[in-house]
Amino acid sequence: MELSNLNLSSLAHLCRQATDRYFQHQDFDDSYCLELFRRAIEQEDEMAWAVVIDQYGSLVKAWVGRHHSFAVADEDQEYFVNRAFDSFWSAFSRNPRKLSRFNNLKSLLQYLKLCTYSAVQEYVERRMPPRHVYQSEFPVEAIAERVDSISSVDDNMIAGIVWQYVIAAVKTEQERVIAEDFLLHNMKPQEIYDRHTGLFAEVAQVRRIKGNFMTRLRRNKQLMTIMAGLD
Amino acid sequence: MDKIEEKLKAILFRSDCPSKMDLGEYELGLLGNQRRDEVATHLTACPHCQYDLVQMRQFMAIPAASIELAADRAEQKSPLLDKIKVIVVDLLLSPAGMQGAGSFQPVFRGAESEIRTSVVEADDYIVALTAQEDEATHSRRQIIGDITALNDDNAGFQNWTAMLWRSGQLLASTPVAEDSHFIFADIQGEERPHDLILSSPTVEIHLQNLQIA
Numbered sequence: 001m002e003l004s005n006l007n008l009s010s011l012a013h014l015c016r017q018a019t020d021r022y023f024q025h026q027d028f029d030d031s032y033c034l035e036l037f038r039r040a041i042e043q044e045d046e047m048a049w050a051v052v053i054d055q056y057g058s059l060v061k062a063w064v065g066r067h068h069s070f071a072v073a074d075e076d077q078e079y080f081v082n083r084a085f086d087s088f089w090s091a092f093s094r095n096p097r098k099l100s101r102f103n104n105l106k107s108l109l110q111y112l113k114l115c116t117y118s119a120v121q122e123y124v125e126r127r128m129p130p131r132h133v134y135q136s137e138f139p140v141e142a143i144a145e146r147v148d149s150i151s152s153v154d155d156n157m158i159a160g161i162v163w164q165y166v167i168a169a170v171k172t173e174q175e176r177v178i179a180e181d182f183l184l185h186n187m188k189p190q191e192i193y194d195r196h197t198g199l200f201a202e203v204a205q206v207r208r209i210k211g212n213f214m215t216r217l218r219r220n221k222q223l224m225t226i227m228a229g230l231d
Numbered sequence: 232m233d234k235i236e237e238k239l240k241a242i243l244f245r246s247d248c249p250s251k252m253d254l255g256e257y258e259l260g261l262l263g264n265q266r267r268d269e270v271a272t273h274l275t276a277c278p279h280c281q282y283d284l285v286q287m288r289q290f291m292a293i294p295a296a297s298i299e300l301a302a303d304r305a306e307q308k309s310p311l312l313d314k315i316k317v318i319v320v321d322l323l324l325s326p327a328g329m330q331g332a333g334s335f336q337p338v339f340r341g342a343e344s345e346i347r348t349s350v351v352e353a354d355d356y357i358v359a360l361t362a363q364e365d366e367a368t369h370s371r372r373q374i375i376g377d378i379t380a381l382n383d384d385n386a387g388f389q390n391w392t393a394m395l396w397r398s399g400q401l402l403a404s405t406p407v408a409e410d411s412h413f414i415f416a417d418i419q420g421e422e423r424p425h426d427l428i429l430s431s432p433t434v435e436i437h438l439q440n441l442q443i444a
Contacts, residue, residue, distance in 0.1 A: 066319055068290070098261075114252065114255035114258075162243060180276070184244065217235070227235065227238055
C-alpha cells in the first residue's frame with residue numbers, strides 16, 4: 001500500500017513504533033514519520049498536526065525541563081511546549097519546501113529540539129539581562145522597562161532606525177568599531193582595544209574616541225527626539 | 232554611564248545578532264549560502280553569539296535517550312515522565328553543586344597516576360566519583376562511583392543502572408551494585424564532556440558535562 005493511502009490512525013501507530021525503535025537504537029523505517037510530518041505541514045492536515053503534537057509533546061516537554069534557563073523562566077513547561085511547536089510550524093509554513101531538506105526522523109527531531117531551545121532561550125533573554133558577559137555595566141533597568149512595553153517587532157524596527165542614525169554619525173573606522181562593539185555588544189574600552197590589534201594606540205584612545213562620538217550623538221537633535229519619544 | 236548611553240545600549244544591544252533559530256539553522260547547516268556567510272561573519276565578532284552557540288550545542292547534544300524514550304512512550308493520560316523524578320545537575324553551569332575533596336573539582340584531569348575524587352550533590356542523593364588510571368591499559372581511565380541517599384526512603388540501589396554518555400553515544404552501562412558502587416573500566420579520556428546517568432525505575436540522576444581528560 002502507498003504511504004499516502006494509509007489512514008491517519010495507522011500512520012500514527014507506525015510512526016510511534018518507529019520513534020520507539022529510533023530511541024532504542026534499533027533499525028526502523030523513517031518513512032512513516034516523514035509521511036506524518038508531510039501531511040501535517042505540506043497538506044496542512046490539522047488532524048495529522050494534532051497527532052504530531054500528541055506524539056512528540058511529552059518529548060518536547062522533557063526537553064523544556066532540561067533547558068538550563070527553564071528554572072528561571074516564569075512560565076510553565078506547557079507554555080514553552082506550545083511555543084516550540086508554533087515555532088516549528090511557522091518555520092515550515094513560511095517555506096513548505098523546506099521539509100524536503102529533512103530526510104529522516106532524526107533531523108526532524110533535531111529541528112524540533114532547536115525550536116524548543118529557541119523558545120525558552122529567547123523568552124528568558126527578553127526578560128533578563130545577559131549574565132554571562134559584561135554584567136556590571138549593563139543597563140538592566142532600562143531593558144526591563146522596554147521589555148514590558150514594546151513587542152519584539154517594535155524592538156527590531158526601533159533598533160534599526162536608531163542604528164541608522166548612529167552609523168550615519170560615524171566618521172572613521174575607529175568610530176565604527178566603537179559604535180558596534182560598545183553599543184551593539186556592550187564591550188568595555190579595554191576589550192575593544194584588545195580585539196582590534198593595531199587600530200588603537202592605547203586604551204585611553206578608545207575612551208577618548210568613544211566620548212567624542214557619544215557627544216556627537218547627543219547633539220543629533222533628530223536622534224534625541226526619537227530617544228525622548230521612547231520614554 | 233549617562234542616561235543616553237544607557238538608553239542607546241538598551242535599544243541597540245544585540246540588535247544585529249541573528250535570532251536563536253538562525254543560529255541553530257546555521258549550526259544544523261540549513262541556511263542558504265548568503266545567510267550562512269552573514270552568520271559566520273557575525274560569529275567572528277560577537278562574543279554573545281559565540282557563547283550562545285556553545286550553550287546551544289550543549290543543549291542539542293544532551294544524551295537524553297532514556298528520557299526521550301520515556302517521554303515518547305508516555306501515554307497521554309498517564310505520562311511516564313510524571314512517574315519518574317528526573318534530577319539534572321549540569322557541572323558546567325552549577326559548579327557550586329559539587330564538592331571536591333578539599334576543593335570544588337568538577338573535572339577529572341591531571342597526571343595519569345593521579346587519583347581525583349569529586350562529590351556531587353543531586354537533590355536527595357550524593358554521588359562520589361573517583362577517576363584513576365586503568366591498571367590494565369594505563370592510558371585509559373577507570374571511574375569508580377558511589378551513590379548515597381540522603382533520605383532513608385530512597386536507600387537501596389539494586390535496580391539502578393549507571394550509564395556513561397558522550398556526544399549522544401552510550402559509552403558504557405553497568406548495574407549499580409547492592410552496596411551502591413559502580414565501576415566503568417577502560418574509559419578513554421577526552422576533551423569532550425561526558426554525561427553520567429544513574430537510572431532507576433523511579434529516579435534518574437543526570438550529571439552533565441563531566442570532564443574526563
